[in-house]
Amino acid sequence: MKQTTEEHYASQLDNQDPLAKFRDKFIIADPDLIYLDGNSLGRLPKVTVPHLQNLIEEEWGKGLIEGWNKGWFEMPTRLGSRIAQLIGARDDEVVVCDTTSVNLFKLSAAALKYQAGKKVLVSDEFNFPTDLYVFQGVIDILNAGHQLDLIRSEDSISFSEENINKTITGNTALVALTQVAFKSAFMYDIQKVTKLAHQKGALAMWDLSHSVGAVPLKLNDWDVDLAVGCTYKYLNGGPGSPAFLFVRKELQKELFPPIWGWFADQAPFAFNLDFSPADGISRYQISTPHILSMAGIEPALEILLEAGTDQLREKSVKQTDYLIYLAQQLLLPLGFEVGSPLDSSRRGSHVSLRDPEAYRICRALIDPKPEDTTLKVIPDFRAPNNIRLGIAPLYTSFVDIHRALKRLQTIVEDGIYQNYSKKQLKVT
Numbered sequence: 381m382k383q384t385t386e387e388h389y390a391s392q393l394d395n396q397d398p399l400a401k402f403r404d405k406f407i408i409a410d411p412d413l414i415y416l417d418g419n420s421l422g423r424l425p426k427v428t429v430p431h432l433q434n435l436i437e438e439e440w441g442k443g444l445i446e447g448w449n450k451g452w453f454e455m456p457t458r459l460g461s462r463i464a465q466l467i468g469a470r471d472d473e474v475v476v477c478d479t480t481s482v483n484l485f486k487l488s489a490a491a492l493k494y495q496a497g498k499k500v501l502v503s504d505e506f507n508f509p510t511d512l513y514v515f516q517g518v519i520d521i522l523n524a525g526h527q528l529d530l531i532r533s534e535d536s537i538s539f540s541e542e543n544i545n546k547t548i549t550g551n552t553a554l555v556a557l558t559q560v561a562f563k564s565a566f567m568y569d570i571q572k573v574t575k576l577a578h579q580k581g582a583l584a585m586w587d588l589s590h591s592v593g594a595v596p597l598k599l600n601d602w603d604v605d606l607a608v609g610c611t612y613k614y615l616n617g618g619p620g621s622p623a624f625l626f627v628r629k630e631l632q633k634e635l636f637p638p639i640w641g642w643f644a645d646q647a648p649f650a651f652n653l654d655f656s657p658a659d660g661i662s663r664y665q666i667s668t669p670h671i672l673s674m675a676g677i678e679p680a681l682e683i684l685l686e687a688g689t690d691q692l693r694e695k696s697v698k699q700t701d702y703l704i705y706l707a708q709q710l711l712l713p714l715g716f717e718v719g720s721p722l723d724s725s726r727r728g729s730h731v732s733l734r735d736p737e738a739y740r741i742c743r744a745l746i747d748p749k750p751e752d753t754t755l756k757v758i759p760d761f762r763a764p765n766n767i768r769l770g771i772a773p774l775y776t777s778f779v780d781i782h783r784a785l786k787r788l789q790t791i792v793e794d795g796i797y798q799n800y801s802k803k804q805l806k807v808t
């Protein structure tokens with residue numbers, strides 16, 4: 381089948397897609413809305429609606445406080461053991477709790493204290509701001525002479541092995557990176573970098589927010605020490621659903637997170653006066669689980685596990701390759717640049733296209749004038765010039781990608797973006 385820029389080629393790819401049937405498991409209220417933002421907030425699975433309704437009306441409404449002894453208390457570890465299957469970890473190495481930022485705080489503070497004597501935390505200049513801010517705050521609160529060293533990029537898309545190697549040294553306590561960069565989608569080889577960290581005596585912590593659910597992960601095989609990730613992107617847990625954290629079994633009794641809440645105690649309901657940290661992964665919880673916002677993760681995870689991460693990755697690579705092909709054919713002649721790695725083995729599941737007018741082009745995609753078209757495309761804008769197009773292989777179709785890229789072409793060719801304000805909204 382010869383690759384072309386025609387829509388029928390995209391339809392053929394959809395017809396051959398073994399995961400196409402999963403799209404029907406999600407609420408797609410408007411067929412004219414092309415959603416390429418599942419890497420920010422995943423779609424709502426149909427099965428989540430009755431699941432949450434039952435939780436509210438039956439479990440809370442009728443069962444009241446008895447819910448805690450009927451599954452709520454164990455929800456963080458029960459969901460953790462399902463996420464463990466997605467990330468290649470053991471059942472008792474993952475717990476769902478708090479937010480990604482709070483988990484980054486707990487684990488990085490614990491790791492720096494454990495690595496007494498080593499004074500450098502290594503991260504990179506593409507990391508998500510919350511990661512870097514949390515590390516700066518941890519260094520400030522520990523007040524023990526730590527510093528943050530950032531791996532630098534030479535091409536604004538990726539990191540060279542040379543720069544990675546030279547930034548991690550014998551004085552590195554913790555290497556704390558996000559596997560897939562939120563802007564460029566550059567993807568680290570976790571196994572390789574973790575090995576390098578260990579050779580230098582450092583621990584390795586990975587933020588999996590932009591990879592979990594889209595990229596196969598094998599944390600045990602790769603010897604990873606610590607990890608965090610969010611559940612509202614490719615895991616489709618819902619807006620603000622709690623995050624997860626992973627601590628390698630052998631380290632669980634060695635590290636001491638900085639917040640000693642009662643859910644981290646061996647026996648929260650013994651109400652003892654002195655804290656006795658739990659031996660296992662519960663040590664890394666803090667407080668009463670957020671049952672309502674956590675519950676949506678459960679049915680959504682089952683869909684991902686049924687589809688399988690290897691199959692999801694295979695489709696995601698095909699789709700990002702196809703998107704880049706269309707961009708090269710339709711948009712590069714108009715002045716766009718591809719702001720993501722062309723090598724799919726170093727790319728996550730989104731693609732950034734760069735243009736000086738990226739913000740206004742995004743607004744034109746999201747908010748079309750009714751006299752122009754009913755087709756609405758939702759990407760997101762990442763300053764200064766990135767239009768970020770997220771592929772969620774569970775429900776993104778090849779035709780979605782085709783329609784979105786054709787619309788981008790029209791918006792630029794016809795100058796439609798010029799009718800939009802440069803003033804940026806709060807959430808972009």
Ligand SMILES: Cc1ncc(COP(=O)(O)O)c(C=O)c1O
Nearest residue numbers: 479480481508558562587589610
């Ligand atoms: C890599 C990464 N870490 C963390 C977060 C967000 O953290 P939080 O859930 O604490 O807001 C994001 C959000 O997009 C992210 O991309």
